[in-house]
Amino acid sequence: MGDSLATAELTRTERFLRACRGEPVDRPPVWLMRQAGRYLPEYRAAREGVTFLQACQDVERAVEISLQPLRLVGTEAVILFSDIFVPVLGMGVDLDFRPGPVIAEPIRTREQVEKLVVPDARAAVPYVFEILRRLRAALEPEAVPLLGFAGAPFTLAAYLVEGRGSKDFGTLKRMLYREPAVLRALLERLTEMTVDYLNAQIDAGAQAVQLFDTWAGLLGVAEYREWVLPTHQAIVRRLRRDRAPLILYVNGGAHVVDAMLESGADVLSLDWRVDFAAAARHVGRRAAVQGNLDPCALAAPPERIAAWVRELAEAGRAARGHVLNLGHGCLPETPAEGVRAFTAAARKLAQ
C-alpha cells in the first residue's frame, strides 16, 4: 500500500507521530502550548478553590483540565497538565508556586548541590504517572496522542540558583562565569533527574515528550553550546525515543537553531520570532519542526489566522515533518475563538 493511500485514513495519533518522525502525512497535526490555561473559563472554574500545585497533584482534576482543550478548542493532541517544577519537589527543595516557582533557599554552593536528591520519579511524584495512565486510557479509544513534558536542566537551574523568575537571571550568570564547577554539578544532577522523569512518563503512556528550555535563549551562542547543548544531547541519547519522539522548545532561541539541530531532537519547536520558512528550509531533512504563530496573533480576525496557518503549513513542507503549534504558550488574554480558528484552519488543510 503506498503512502498516499495510507495517509488518507490517519488517526490523530498516527498523524501526530508520523509528523514528528518525518513520515508522510496528509496535513500537519495541530496542538497549542499551554492549551489548557487561564484563557478558558472552564479551566478557571476547574482551578477554583485549589492552589496551582494542588491542581497538579489532584489526579481527577488534572485529568479533567488536560482533556478540556480537546472538546473546547479542537486541539489534536493532549498534554499532561502539570508544571516543570513538579519533579523538583522530589529533590529535597523547599519550593512554592506563586504562581511561578519560588525557592526558599536558592542553590548557590556545591554543598547545596550535593544535597540534592536524584529521586526515583515514580516514587516521588506518583500522581504524575497516574494522570498519564488515566489520560492514555481516555484517549486511546479516540486515537488522540498523549504528550508528556519536562523542564530542561538549564531552565530548572536558572530558577533554583536565582530563587525565582528574573528578567536577566544575573545570579545564575554570575555563577556561570565565576563558579562554573558548581553550575556544572547542578546541571548534571538535573539532567539525571530529567532523563528518569521523562522515561517514566513514557512508561506511563506518553507517546511523545516535549522538553521546555524557557531560559536557555538568554545565553549567547557560545555559552549555549557550552552549557545547554550537552544537557539536551544527554537527554536525547538516554531517552526511549524509539517509543516516544522528543520535541525540543527553546524560548527566544532564534539565534541557536543550529545548536538545537545538533541536539538530535526529533522535532525543533520554534519560537514565534524565528522566520519559520527560512528555518524549515535550513533544517530540511535533519529534523521536523513545530510552530510557530505568535500567540498574540490569535487576537486577529479568523480569516487572517487561517491565512497564517496555510502559510506555516506550506513553509513547513521544507522540513522533515511539521507539527502546527504556536511559538509560545497561550496567554491568559488569548481569545478562545482565535484558538478555535487556528485548529479549524489546520483541519481544513487536507481538503
Add this chain to the structure above:
Amino acid sequence: MGDSLATAELTRTERFLRACRGEPVDRPPVWLMRQAGRYLPEYRAAREGVTFLQACQDVERAVEISLQPLRLVGTEAVILFSDIFVPVLGMGVDLDFRPGPVIAEPIRTREQVEKLVVPDARAAVPYVFEILRRLRAALEPEAVPLLGFAGAPFTLAAYLVEGRGSKDFGTLKRMLYREPAVLRALLERLTEMTVDYLNAQIDAGAQAVQLFDTWAGLLGVAEYREWVLPTHQAIVRRLRRDRAPLILYVNGGAHVVDAMLESGADVLSLDWRVDFAAAARHVGRRAAVQGNLDPCALAAPPERIAAWVRELAEAGRAARGHVLNLGHGCLPETPAEGVRAFTAAARKLAQ
C-alpha cells in the same frame, strides 16, 4: 599622508567617528551602554535625594552623572544622561517614572493619538540640550566624543499603549492585529517627534546618536518589517547624519539583523545573543557593528574579559567598522572592576 600613519595619532573623537563611518582606525573605540548607572557608588551618591526624572532635569547633576564613567571606568565616549521617555513629557502625556515609565492613561484610541502633541523639543525639554552643550564644552578640550540618544518609536509606543513595562506587551500586540490604523498613527507621530528630537540633539553638540529599540525584538520577522523597519528608515532618511552617525540598537534582535541592515543606519548595535563573528561577516562592508559582550560576563575574571575583547575586536574586522561595547546596558550588579577590565583590554589592542 597614508591612513596607517594618520591612525597612529587619533583622538578619541576621531577614532570613534571613524569607526562609526567605516574609516581606518588603529583599534576599535570602547564605551558601554548604561555606563552611568547604579553599579557605580558615585552614581548612587549623585542620585541621592532626587527622583530619576529630577536627575534628568537638573542640568548640573545630569552633566556630572554623564561624565562619571570617563574617570571612573575609562570609557572613551560620553552619552547624555537621560531617559527615552523624557521627550514624551512634551507630548501631553501624564507619565511617571517608578523607575520605568508608567502612563496614567494608556493610549488605546485614535482620539488619544490625535491629542498627542508633536512638540518643538527645544522648547519642551530645553534642559536636554543645555546638558548636551555643557557636556560638549567639557569634552571638547579632551577630544572625547559625545553621544545623544532617543527611544525608537515602536518602543515608546509599546509603553504608551501598554501603560507600563510588560513581559509580552499583549495589549500592544492586540492593537497591532485588531486596530492597525491606530497603531500606525501613533508610530507616525512618535517618528516625527523622534526625528526632531535627535536633530535638536545634534544641533546642541551630539556627535553621534543612538536609537534604542528595546521592545522591537518581541516581533517576528514579518511584523518587524511591517511595523518597525519603516520607522527606522524614516529616521535615517531625515536625520542630519552628515553631522552625526546613527547607531541602531535592537534588544533581542538576533532574528532581525538583515532588517536592521536595511534601515540604512551607520552602525548596528548587536544584542549579546547575536553570534558577533558571524554577524560581522554577514554585515561586511554594508555597515559598522557595535557590541556585544553580555553585561553579565563582566563578572568573569579580568583575563577572561580581556580574551573576549580580543576575540570581539578580531571578529569586528570583518565589518565596515567596529565600536566595542556590551550587548545590553550595564546592570546594577555589574562589578565596576569588570567594566574597567573591559575598557583596559580595549586600550591594549593597539599595542
